[in-house]
Amino acid sequence: MPQFDDRFRQTLSDLFAWRRDVRRFRDDPVCETALRDCLALASLSPSVGNSQPWRFVRVSDSERRRAVTESFERCNAAAALGYDASRRDLYLGLKLAGLREAPVHLAVFCDEATEAGLGLGRATMPEMLRYSVVGAIQTFWLATRARGIGVGWVSILEPARVRAALDVPESWHLVAYLCVGHPREEHLDPELVRHGWQDRDADAAKLFER
Numbered sequence: 001m002p003q004f005d006d007r008f009r010q011t012l013s014d015l016f017a018w019r020r021d022v023r024r025f026r027d028d029p030v031c032e033t034a035l036r037d038c039l040a041l042a043s044l045s046p047s048v049g050n051s052q053p054w055r056f057v058r059v060s061d062s063e064r065r066r067a068v069t070e071s072f073e074r075c076n077a078a079a080a081l082g083y084d085a086s087r088r089d090l091y092l093g094l095k096l097a098g099l100r101e102a103p104v105h106l107a108v109f110c111d112e113a114t115e116a117g118l119g120l121g122r123a124t125m126p127e128m129l130r131y132s133v134v135g136a137i138q139t140f141w142l143a144t145r146a147r148g149i150g151v152g153w154v155s156i157l158e159p160a161r162v163r164a165a166l167d168v169p170e171s172w173h174l175v176a177y178l179c180v181g182h183p184r185e186e187h188l189d190p191e192l193v194r195h196g197w198q199d200r201d202a203d204a205a206k207l208f209e210r
Helices: 006-018 031-040 062-080 083-093 128-145 159-166
Strands: 054-057 106-109 150-154 170-180
Touching: 006 031, 006 128, 031 159, 054 128, 062 083, 062 106, 062 128, 083 106, 106 128, 128 150, 128 170, 159 170
Parallel strands: none
Antiparallel strands: 054 106, 106 170, 150 170
């Protein structure tokens, strides 16, 4: 068994703190070996019933990327209309995706028709399949950060349009669309804090006793 000492635990804490949602990317390529290594680590994530339902799709085709970017732009414009004038101006000033700059796009799906795991652990909570995919995404995110690579999670999208644009099976549910690349800048504070959208909650752990 490996020994995780105080130095390792401090470094791990630093990794958690510096894991940022990156929207501003350099355009230099991501090392293929590093990307593959991070995906391999993501595959070590826990999954309900050992179902391993994550499906990573690298989107390299320019037309498919354009379809995803156009979906984001439509959804982003619509979302802005849901705020009052002052908040809308702030919203429109935020950079919420690095779709045009990031060298790597990864769409992450949950295969909800997978037979792996034989249904164990999800008869009463079928959403556990999707939660398993989220766990794999977090593992991938931390692995990339440890290698100086940044990740941005784009959620302002139309899942059905993205699935159609990428020509994946109907049973695959979109969980995340990730922009991956080297960050243009580094900040310890989240971008939404830095640009005045909302401060972090001092009691973010939200532990309740019963």
